Amino acid sequence: MDIFFQQLANGLTIGSIFALVALGYTMVYGVMRLINFAHGDMVAASAFVGLTIYTQVMGQATSLVAVVAIFFLAAVVMAGVGIILERLAYRPLREAPRLSAVVSALGASLMIQNGIMLIWGPQMRIFPELIPNISWEINGVVISLIQVLILTLSLALMVALYLFVEKTRMGAAIRASAIDQDAARLMGINVNKIIAIIFIIGSSLGAVGGLFIGLYYRGITFNMGWQYGLYAFIAAILGGIGNIPGAMLGGMLLGLFQAFIAGYVSSTWADAFTFILLILILIVRPTGLLGERVAEKV
């Protein structure tokens, strides 16, 4: 039973990271019908940006203010990168065939990933210990302060996002653009602005996710974005892509699933089991768990 609760705690931690990153995919997909392949690499870039802010700007301070400032600055930087990315790589292709935008997204992913390598080098870097390494043992289950922080902060951000999208005027505009961009434009919604906002929100949530990855796993590499990006993307699809609560649910489920596979079966098979789960779910429910059944537009 110890393994069960231990893996439950680990699964909820990585699940909330997946969910944060998955939100970036799902929001962009919801409005633009585009898989933003570069999102995973933006997450990786965020960890490196955070590292540089820590060493260069903060002078290696680990006070509470400094940590909050690192999160804030990294989110701002990545939001900026997100806007530039949308402007240069995606906006010119909005009217182009679907596959052209996919290739552009793949190109952006390659560029960011190798940009990280050119700037910070190909070797693994160690992320600073910003949060004190405190852990509690409850009945043989070890829970660390970082895990608690990741879980509570992620949940808070997700609730805030949900309220923003469901309760505010801007959120209504986002939902309208997701349903029909042309109709939204006719109602006086500035769709370009909405897309920019989506990239800002998605990229900053991804940036927080990237810093969490750095804090939790400590070792960061330039090509880790594909790995986490793919997991987060699967999470988004599990929940039904384009669906915000779906991404949260999918992220948590995927995190738990992977943790239990690692705990009870073997971590060397985690990827294979994850994808087999995905394929099975897509065969049974082709639009994900919470996705609505929509006919392809004719």
Add this chain to the structure above:
Amino acid sequence: MNILKRYGLPIFLVVLLILPNLLDPRWQAIAITFLIFSVVALSEDIVLGKAGMFNMGHALFFGMGAYITAILNSQYGWPILATIPVAVLVPALFGIIFAGPIVHLRGDYLLVVTIGINIVFIQVLQNNLGGVTGGPNGIFGLDGLNLFGWQLTSQLSTYYFAFIAMLVTLAVMRNLEKSKAGRALHYLREDSLASESIGINTRTYKIFAFGLGAGLAGLAGTVFATQYSAVSPEAFNFMQSVLFFSIVLVGGSSIPGIFLGVFVMFILPEIFREFSTWRYFVFGFAMILTMILRPHGIWPASFGKIPKFLIKDTDHGA
């Protein structure tokens, strides 16, 4: 332009026929790589370009062919050439069985499922399932080519082996373009619903395209295993699939476009070796730029083999 269209491919093939005799061994090896990856990219074009299915796991079929050749040769002592039928048929069958339950998925979902199956495949290889794949190191020390007792172990004979594989692929694609199946694929890519309503069994043709593409990729796998006399999982990971996917779309899913794509993606880096760290950064930039400037690819395919009596009618209408 017409002359280029008509004689371009034959001239290109003649050049490829003579080329290896003028190259030193290092460039011969690079030329073989060019041929092999061209075959894989062309076979990906059948699935992605011709049938319009977002297949981002094509390296799986390539790897499956290579591993089948390697296992049959190293474990069971089959000659390389004798493994070809198995290395073509098993990936083709796997493609058909795998495609069955997933071809109905919407584009992006299909993309993720194919990425997934590729990653599962790599993990199976790395974990050495059944004890025949050699784990992360792969299998090495395969025999050379052997035809009725002649030892064809020189690099030149590997080159011509690859060349024949490419001729076969080109012949298949040419026939596909002229045949009923090719037209069916063309229509279902343009408009799946409309093609279904005029009586094309879209599901069958989609699965057919998957099987055909997978079989040809398997053939390329055999050549690959021959060239290196070894196979390892990294050569077939899903990053390779991403490259093949991009080559087809950046090239414009036409034969010259794909050759160009393979050349840029795999041969140019050999020429500019000193810039190797910048390789993927530049590619990424080039991919974005190409798509913005030419959304249909550098050399867009035109479907030119529609029978004349079908084209006439549309002219009247216009």
